[in-house]
Amino acid sequence: EAGVTQFPSHSVIEKGQTVTLRCDPISGHDNLYWYRRVMGKEIKFLLHFVKESKQDESGMPNNRFLAERTGGTYSTLKVQPAELEDSGVYFCASSQEGAIGSNEQFFGPGTRLTVL
Amino acid sequence: LAKTTQPISMDSYEGQEVNITCSHNNIATNDYITWYQQFPSQGPRFIIQGYKTKVTNEVASLFIPADRKSSTLSLPRVSLSDTAVYYCLVASDNYGQNFVFGPGTRLSVLP
Numbered sequence: 001e002a003g004v005t006q007f008p009s010h011s012v013i014e015k016g017q018t019v020t021l022r023c024d025p026i027s028g029h030d031n032l033y034w035y036r037r038v039m040g041k042e043i044k045f046l047l048h049f050v051k052e053s054k055q056d057e058s059g060m061p062n063n064r065f066l067a068e069r070t071g072g073t074y075s076t077l078k079v080q081p082a083e084l085e086d087s088g089v090y091f092c093a094s095s096q097e098g099a100i101g102s103n104e105q106f107f108g109p110g111t112r113l114t115v116l
Numbered sequence: 117l118a119k120t121t122q123p124i125s126m127d128s129y130e131g132q133e134v135n136i137t138c139s140h141n142n143i144a145t146n147d148y149i150t151w152y153q154q155f156p157s158q159g160p161r162f163i164i165q166g167y168k169t170k171v172t173n174e175v176a177s178l179f180i181p182a183d184r185k186s187s188t189l190s191l192p193r194v195s196l197s198d199t200a201v202y203y204c205l206v207a208s209d210n211y212g213q214n215f216v217f218g219p220g221t222r223l224s225v226l227p
Contacts, residue, residue, distance in 0.1 A: 042219055045215050091159045093163065
């Protein structure tokens with residue numbers, strides 16, 4: 001069974017540019033989560049999809065970040081325009097059940113974003 | 117928001133049992149305790165989860181005392197490949213902000 005995949009593995013862009021990260025969850029997982037670890041900090045929750053709906057987006061840092069999950073399959077996270085402080089590793093995870101605290105989440109390898 | 121405290125780092129030798137304790141004094145009634153493992157350049161990987169008493173799987177055991185204010189992850193006979201960061205998380209359902217990873221414990225297994 002394929003795990004959670006993320007693309008690209010690494011992205012280097014200049015400040016002010018746009019970047020779109022993609023996450024393909026495990027097939028059949030209705031729940032999809034985005035996290036990020038910015039330099040020197042801890043992994044922080046960004047948002048949670050249940051199918052195509054945003055269940056919880058309380059962790060999104062600001063309106064430069066837009067997450068979508070059209071059709072309830074893969075998800076994209078767009079950063080526009082990117083700022084220097086957006087540099088870090090962006091993780092995607094998926095799970096079968098929707099209860100964040102009581103179910104196993106499967107994480108992807110992450111996308112390392114570098115904003116110059 | 118249940119905060120967790122765990123040692124920043126630990127060293128062990130191959131073949132030893134490693135116990136990592138996590139404190140969560142203000143754990144709520146509906147919170148679960150979950151441990152994740154993370155290797156460099158990879159995403160976190162679920163190890164074990166429990167609510168109370170003891171849970172065991174093929175990888176680890178999780179000991180939770182009756183007051184649930186702490187938990188101990190036990191890794192039997194560690195190998196070099198167990199060198200990783202281990203995160204203790206305490207969270208209930210459906211509120212993502214509660215799913216806080218914290219700094220974790222960096223375990224180094226030495227030959």
